[in-house]
Amino acid sequence: MGTLLNDVVIVDLSTVVSGPFAVRMLTDQGAQVIKVEAPGLGDVARYMGSNRNGVSAMYATCNRGKDIRTIDLKTSDGLDEVLELLDSADMVVQNFRPGAMARMGLGWDTLHARNPELICLSISGFGPEGPMAGFRVYDPIIQAAAGICDSQVDPSTGGPFLFQGVLVDKVTSLYAAQAAFAALLDRAQQRLATGTSEGTHVEVSMFDSALHFLWPDGMYNHTFTQADGVDTWPDYSAFYRLSTAGGGHLAYSVVSDDEMTGALRALGLDHLFDDPRFSSRGERVTRRDELLEMIEAAVNASPDLDALLATLWAHDVPASRVEDRAGLATHPQVVANNSMQIVDFQPTGPLHQAAPVFTVGD
Numbered sequence: 084m085g086t087l088l089n090d091v092v093i094v095d096l097s098t099v100v101s102g103p104f105a106v107r108m109l110t111d112q113g114a115q116v117i118k119v120e121a122p123g124l125g126d127v128a129r130y131m132g133s134n135r136n137g138v139s140a141m142y143a144t145c146n147r148g149k150d151i152r153t154i155d156l157k158t159s160d161g162l163d164e165v166l167e168l169l170d171s172a173d174m175v176v177q178n179f180r181p182g183a184m185a186r187m188g189l190g191w192d193t194l195h196a197r198n199p200e201l202i203c204l205s206i207s208g209f210g211p212e213g214p215m216a217g218f219r220v221y222d223p224i225i226q227a228a229a230g231i232c233d234s235q236v237d238p239s240t241g242g243p244f245l246f247q248g249v250l251v252d253k254v255t256s257l258y259a260a261q262a263a264f265a266a267l268l269d270r271a272q273q274r275l276a277t278g279t280s281e282g283t284h285v286e287v288s289m290f291d292s293a294l295h296f297l298w299p300d301g302m303y304n305h306t307f308t309q310a311d312g313v314d315t316w317p318d319y320s321a322f323y324r325l326s327t328a329g330g331g332h333l334a335y336s337v338v339s340d341d342e343m344t345g346a347l348r349a350l351g352l353d354h355l356f357d358d359p360r361f362s363s364r365g366e367r368v369t370r371r372d373e374l375l376e377m378i379e380a381a382v383n384a385s386p387d388l389d390a391l392l393a394t395l396w397a398h399d400v401p402a403s404r405v406e407d408r409a410g411l412a413t414h415p416q417v418v419a420n421n422s423m424q425i426v427d428f429q430p431t432g433p434l435h436q437a438a439p440v441f442t443v444g445d
Contacts, residue, residue, distance in 0.1 A: 087443055088114040091267065093174045094165070095119065095149060096189075098126040100222075100252035101206050101289060102178040103145035105259035110148040111439040117168060118149040121156065136430040144436060147428040162188050170198050174263065174282075178206035181216050191284045202266045202282040206259055210288035220289065222249040229293035234301035236320045255292040262287055325405060326379060329388035332405035335395060337378065340364045345398035350381035 088109055095106045095118040103118070103126070110116050120126050128142040155161040166189070169175055175194065177184055184190055184205070194201055205211075208220030215228075223245055226232050231251070235244035262285045273280035298306075300319040307313050325332050337346045347355055355361045355377070360370055367374055385391040388404065395402040406414060412423050412435060426436045 087112045088267070091115065091174065092172045093117070093176060094168050094172045095176050096165075097176050097178040097206065099128045099131075099178075100141070100145055100249050101255045101259065102176050103128070103142075104253060104256035105204075105206070105263065106149070106176050107145050107147065108256070108260040108439075109263060112443075116149040117172075118146055118151045119154045119156075119165060119168075120151060122153050125153065135432065138431050140431075140434070143428045143431050143434055147426055147434065147436070156187055156189075165189070166197065169194055169201060172198070172201060173267070174202040174204060176204045176206070176259075176263070180219070181207055181211040195282065195284075198282070200270065200280055200282045202263070202270065203284045204259060204263050204266070205284065205286045206255060207286070207288050209290045211286060215290075222251045222289075225251040225289045225293050229290055229297060230301065231293055231297055234297060234318060234320060236318070251289050251293045251296075254296045255287060255289045258292045258295070259287045326382045328382050328385040328391050331388040333382075333388060333392065333402060334405065335382070335400060335402035337375065337400065340367065342400055343367055343374070345400045346378050346395070349394045349398040349400055350378060350385075352377060352381060 091109070091114040093106060093109060093114050093116045095103065095116050097103050097106065098120075106114075106116055106118075118126075124130075126142060126146070128145060129138055132139045132141045134140065154164050156165060169189075175189075177189075185193075191203055194203060207216070208225065209215040209218060209228075218224075226245055227243075229251070232243040232245055235246060236242075237244040266283055266285050270280045270282060304315050304318065322336075325334055327333075335346070337343050347353060355374070359366075361367050361374055382391065392402055392404060411417055417423055420438075422438050424436055424438050425433050428434050
């Protein structure tokens, strides 16, 4: 585990994924986290997906390493207990709907007056203002509203498609964790410069996170403000497809001319270099779709997936087998990178977990 945030204390009031997963990343970097849950059901993520001893794997992954406490914020005693925790904390993280914290007596003005150095990280669905600010949301709702579904293609209908997983929740977690680091850095720089520091209220919305995440590829046909002279491309999803070979599935990408050349050689299509339709780089680009159809047919006809992958790699063509998730723990690259670890979490017991994506020091 990392050591960057060893002296940082965070109170986590958030639930499900967007907030808890962001805070879990800070926990991995050494932060001391107190997670507050309401009595009774607590965080609904406890019951989402496979579970052991009544606690789900999703909840365990998002909340391991935290000091989990049950406090009823609807009572005066519970509110006082949380306020006391916040008086000495560095950060509070919450993903209630806009206005809920203030209604509970935990609004930014109240918290800032009690602990001027406290950082408040607020995560919401659509943001604090606007016609949809107060709407209840889940991941698929934001995928639909932010254009992510429109950037995907349903293979069976050609229509819009939902990403099959809590994409926006996890993307928002990444942005929120980055914002938390930035706020902590800003406060530390204040102390270095003046000897004193003041916390700030940082707001992250799932909607804005989804738009930001979508933009580089999903919006490249909607980026230029002037239409004149713009050479549009098919949506990026048109280039994403899986192939079959030797009874299995694989992904490969032929983007550069070198990769195209390597694929033709790997698949025994060298004769196409003498074909006037494909003999120059310009012709291969112009007739790319026709050429890719020939490559795909050769891939599909390959009787041995392992042999095909070895040949593609030998010719420097990016490719991978579609791996079974159940076998990832023994994948040679996972083993080489120490990309998975076993972490204890009570009451579930040991968990397979993805390792932190960056480490510090030796």
